[in-house]
Amino acid sequence: MWIANFLVAASATMILPFLSLYISTFGEFSSTYVQKWSGLVFGITFLAAFLISPLWGRFGDKHGRKKILLITGFGIAVSIFLMGYASSVTELFILRLFMGVVTGFIPTAVALISAQTDKKHAGKVLATVQTGTVSGGLFGPLIGGALVDAVGFQYTFVLTSSVIALATFIVAIGIKEVTINEKVKGKKSYSRKEVFRLVFQSKLLLAVMIISFLIQTANFSIQPLLALYVDELTVTANLAFMAGLAFSITGLGNLLSTRSWGNLGDRIGHGKVLIICMILAVIFFIPQAFVTNIWQLVALRFLYGLQVGGLIPCMTAYIRQLAPLSIQGEVLGYNQSFRFLGNVVGPVLGGIISGFLGISSVFYFSASLFLVGLFILWYALKAEEVTSVEEQHKLKKVKDL
Numbered sequence: 001m002w003i004a005n006f007l008v009a010a011s012a013t014m015i016l017p018f019l020s021l022y023i024s025t026f027g028e029f030s031s032t033y034v035q036k037w038s039g040l041v042f043g044i045t046f047l048a049a050f051l052i053s054p055l056w057g058r059f060g061d062k063h064g065r066k067k068i069l070l071i072t073g074f075g076i077a078v079s080i081f082l083m084g085y086a087s088s089v090t091e092l093f094i095l096r097l098f099m100g101v102v103t104g105f106i107p108t109a110v111a112l113i114s115a116q117t118d119k120k121h122a123g124k125v126l127a128t129v130q131t132g133t134v135s136g137g138l139f140g141p142l143i144g145g146a147l148v149d150a151v152g153f154q155y156t157f158v159l160t161s162s163v164i165a166l167a168t169f170i171v172a173i174g175i176k177e178v179t180i181n182e183k184v185k186g187k188k189s190y191s192r193k194e195v196f197r198l199v200f201q202s203k204l205l206l207a208v209m210i211i212s213f214l215i216q217t218a219n220f221s222i223q224p225l226l227a228l229y230v231d232e233l234t235v236t237a238n239l240a241f242m243a244g245l246a247f248s249i250t251g252l253g254n255l256l257s258t259r260s261w262g263n264l265g266d267r268i269g270h271g272k273v274l275i276i277c278m279i280l281a282v283i284f285f286i287p288q289a290f291v292t293n294i295w296q297l298v299a300l301r302f303l304y305g306l307q308v309g310g311l312i313p314c315m316t317a318y319i320r321q322l323a324p325l326s327i328q329g330e331v332l333g334y335n336q337s338f339r340f341l342g343n344v345v346g347p348v349l350g351g352i353i354s355g356f357l358g359i360s361s362v363f364y365f366s367a368s369l370f371l372v373g374l375f376i377l378w379y380a381l382k383a384e385e386v387t388s389v390e391e392q393h394k395l396k397k398v399k400d401l
Helices: 002-014 016-024 031-063 065-083 089-101 105-115 119-151 153-174 192-201 203-233 239-268 270-290 294-308 311-322 325-357 359-384 388-400
Strands: none
Touching: 002 065, 002 105, 002 119, 002 153, 016 031, 016 089, 031 065, 031 089, 031 105, 031 325, 065 089, 065 105, 065 153, 119 153, 192 203, 192 325, 203 239, 203 270, 203 294, 203 311, 203 325, 203 359, 239 270, 239 294, 239 311, 270 294, 270 311, 270 359, 294 311, 311 325, 325 359
């Protein structure tokens, strides 16, 4: 699954850096038109994924997660392949919409691994899987840019779709799904209403999902503005390279630290690790507003990446502990929806704030989101003081309703 996640994440991010350039090839458009449609084409995928992710999770819980991996994997491959032959921005928009509908490979892969991992080692295993996704996201844009320069847009889309199809084929022949039954009393299946009620009645589950939204909003509020911020800090001729370095260095820090955070979460508790990581996020985010040269920014982005590596695997491990196996895919789907919503909201808020107050103010805004998340998690932990016995009792009460 590590290899498959790496290939899918790398391939999916290969095409992101040049979507606006690709739109420009469809005709003679104004810069305003290209910018508007770039935002729409970029955002529609995440908006569709936000709405559909819980459904993929539910289907996977009921019919097998491997089947969903195959459907979504080949669906993404087909959508990207057809993008290479799009002749208008409308066609590209529709294909990106379809891609969002079938974007369920990575969360389903996480649900599959989570369901087959015992709770004591969930943090370590999920963190290892997460390194594949992070590595792919780190190298994808670099590979995509090189491919566009070498073979052009159309062949880049074709090669990207081929790699995703290869990753899906690896899953088809190399992954065996093992069904593990939990010993639970009462009903063995949950309706969608019951799952929804479970999520919103569990303070910790809801807190984790709200934090997922806040983290993605904080990350994506500044990412589209990094190139402009780098331009303010340096007069180098290699602006694109330096902007890419500032962007990718966070992923490198994430990659280096995520497994260690997962191990620590298994030992001392994932809630404590989440609190530590969010405090560090604030510490490393605010100084980015005060940097005076590019290398200070790169260093702080790397340190920020080190702590971000602990957030996603620990939150996923928390869901593994709080939700029964029979509905983990659907619960993880809701969590993924909150993340996709942050992907949409973040760039919009970042653009609005920077337009009124400047790019530096976006760093303060993002840091404040981590502070809000920290308070929400602290409140949820204090309110429930979760133990495994209390969680089983709470789940039984939800099932008996």
